[in-house]
Amino acid sequence: MTFADCRTTGFAFGANCTPPALVGGYVCGSLDALRQVVTAEPLFCAYHELDLPAEFDTDKEAYETVFRYPRAEYFAHVRQHGSPKGYAGPAACCRLPWDIDREADLDAALGDCRKLARYIRARYGEFAERGLSVWFSGSKGFHVTLLSVPGFDPLPRTPGVVKALALALARDAGVTVDRTIYDRQRLFRLPNTRHPKTGLFKRFLDLDDLDRLSVAAIRAAAAHPAGFPVPTVEHGSDQLADDWQKAERAVLDDNTGSANGPGRVPPSCSPVVPKFVLDFIGFGDIQDPGRAMTLFRCAAVLAEAGTPAPVVFGLLREPAEKSGLDPAEVDRQIRAGIEHGTRCAKAVRA
Numbered sequence: 223m224t225f226a227d228c229r230t231t232g233f234a235f236g237a238n239c240t241p242p243a244l245v246g247g248y249v250c251g252s253l254d255a256l257r258q259v260v261t262a263e264p265l266f267c268a269y270h271e272l273d274l275p276a277e278f279d280t281d282k283e284a285y286e287t288v289f290r291y292p293r294a295e296y297f298a299h300v301r302q303h304g305s306p307k308g309y310a311g312p313a314a315c316c317r318l319p320w321d322i323d324r325e326a327d328l329d330a331a332l333g334d335c336r337k338l339a340r341y342i343r344a345r346y347g348e349f350a351e352r353g354l355s356v357w358f359s360g361s362k363g364f365h366v367t368l369l370s371v372p373g374f375d376p377l378p379r380t381p382g383v384v385k386a387l388a389l390a391l392a393r394d395a396g397v398t399v400d401r402t403i404y405d406r407q408r409l410f411r412l413p414n415t416r417h418p419k420t421g422l423f424k425r426f427l428d429l430d431d432l433d434r435l436s437v438a439a440i441r442a443a444a445a446h447p448a449g450f451p452v453p454t455v456e457h458g459s460d461q462l463a464d465d466w467q468k469a470e471r472a473v474l475d476d477n478t479g480s481a482n483g484p485g486r487v488p489p490s491c492s493p494v495v496p497k498f499v500l501d502f503i504g505f506g507d508i509q510d511p512g513r514a515m516t517l518f519r520c521a522a523v524l525a526e527a528g529t530p531a532p533v534v535f536g537l538l539r540e541p542a543e544k545s546g547l548d549p550a551e552v553d554r555q556i557r558a559g560i561e562h563g564t565r566c567a568k569a570v571r572a
Contacts, residue, residue, distance in 0.1 A: 224377065224379070224470055225375070225377060225463075225466055225467055226467050226470060226471070241262075241316035241317075241369075242263075242314070242316075243261060243263065244262055244290035244291055244292060244376065245259050245260060245261055246259070246260060246262035246265075246286050246287040246289070246290045246291065247259065247407065247409065248262075248284070248285070248286050248287075249285045249286075249409060250278075250282055250283070251282055251284075252418075252545070252546050253285065253409065253545050254513070254545060257305065257306055259296065259306065262316075263316070265286065265412075266286060266452070269284065269412040269414050269415065270413045270414070270426065271449045271452065272414055272447060272448070273449065280414050280415050280416060280423070280447050281416050282416070283411070283415055283416070283417075283418055284411070284412045285410060285411055286409065286410060287408065288405075288409075288410050289314065289406060289408075290313065290315070290376070291311065291312065292312055292314075295312060295376075296309060299311065306407060309406065309407065310406065312377055312378055312380070313376055313380045313381055313406060314374055314376040315370055315380050315381075317368065317369055317370060318367060318369075318370040318373070318391075319366070319384075319388065319403060319404075320338060320365070320366040320397075320399045321365055321403050321410075322334050322335050322338065322365075322366065322397065322399055323363035323400055324362060324363055325362055326362075328362065328437045328441075329437050331362065331363040332364065332437055332440070334397045335356060335363070335366060336432060336433065337395055337396060338366055338395045339354060339356060339366065340395075341394065341396075341397075342354055342366075342368055342391065345461060346368070346461055349369075349455055349457070349458070350459075351429070352369075352453060352454065352455045352456070353368055353453055353454070354366070354367070354453070355453050356426070356429070357424050357425060357427065358422075358424065358427060358440050358443075359411065360411070360420055360422040360423055360424045361417045361419060361420050361422070365410070365411070365424070369455050370462065370466070371458040371463075372458075372463050372466035372467075379470065379474070379477075381405070381406045383466065383469045383470045383473050384404055385401075385404035387466060388404065390465075391465075405504050407504060408504075412424070413425075414426075414447035414449070415447075416447075418546060422441060422445060423444050423446065423447045424444075425440070425443055426448070426450045495524075496523055498516070498519070498520070499519075499520045499524065502517070502520050502538070502541055503538070503541055513545045513546065517538060517542045517545075517552065517559065518556075518558055518562070520559065521534050521538055521556045521557075521558070521559025521560050521562075521563065522559040522562045522563035522566070524560075525561075525562070525564050526563035526564070526566045526567045527563075527567075531560050534560055535553075538556055539552055542556070
């Protein structure tokens, strides 16, 4: 089943376009805390509107998965495997996401956020005026989402379609965004939660505030949480549906031909990447005895397999920093791991 199939068989685009009752992953505390399965939309709304039960604390970090999943299939996977990791079934995306981070240059991030928002509003008109959301992340940049009615139905290729469409829109807007947030199990910080490094909150900005507030004013507003109604739409967008279908067609075309995709020749020797490395990169999963050692081990394994040092840094730096490690410690552990892995590789060849 594809979105194109849904669209030709009476896919609902009428009034009351609200996200369905799907489940998602939820983490409270650091990224390596236990991942819980929750009904996703009520949780998101509770954080966004600051209508949380007493036992919830916005001073704690809290995250939800970018994608959402049909309850039966997702719970069946969790029961069988003991965790959500490795789930590859149908997924939905109720809000098309972008993450704009600019290290040490929040003014540049704000400028790019405004540029992306202007482009989306121009492309999708009234739909975007009602369905576009922007938040200051509490640290280095901004999160942008657009209600994505075409993504409400859980389908097998949704993560690939979302990545293709989001990156295409960002490219057309002339904005560089984080490409790593579109993994099937990727976590995204929830609104009104405090960033552990800056002490600032992920703060919602209405579109007027986005255009008029300075970085200093935005940071001042983010000193405390504030509840806002969750943006809703009363109808779909034919333009968004067309764009979604185009992205889906590109993903389907890319998956035709060989199992490796069109024109791809499998390498004659493909080193096996250990599961703990894949879990750290994809899920921020931390192994005993802790974050620093997990990072060191990942860097060492990749270096021993011949991965160039810049690639090792590119793969590991973001999940390591999101785990809460200080940037200086991240660099130190990756360098030490690369040195260790390189020595091991030389010893094997000797």
